[in-house]
Amino acid sequence: MPIYAYECRFCGSTLEVEQRMTDKPLSGCPKCKKRNALIRLVQPVAVHFHGSGFHVNDYAKSGDKPKKSEKAKT
Numbered sequence: 782m783p784i785y786a787y788e789c790r791f792c793g794s795t796l797e798v799e800q801r802m803t804d805k806p807l808s809g810c811p812k813c814k815k816r817n818a819l820i821r822l823v824q825p826v827a828v829h830f831h832g833s834g835f836h837v838n839d840y841a842k843s844g845d846k847p848k849k850s851e852k853a854k855t
């Protein structure tokens with residue numbers, strides 16, 4: 782399940798929520814309780830917030846294919 786990051790435009794707090802793509806995006810801020818406060822940050826996932834772990838993982842995945850085909854050659 783993808784994790785979405787939201788930022789409240791009123792109090793500036795950020796939160797991350799695990800949601801299905803089909804779930805409705807959140808709009809109410811749990812901190813300041815304002816409605817329509819949350820802005821969903823487009824690039825989700827945690828790269829920004831949790832350091833490099835996620836990013837490296839992702840990179841390794843996408844870089845995996847060419848390596849394999851290279852191995853298959855030899």
Ligand SMILES: [Zn+2]
Nearest residue numbers: 789792810813
């Ligand atoms: Zn807020």
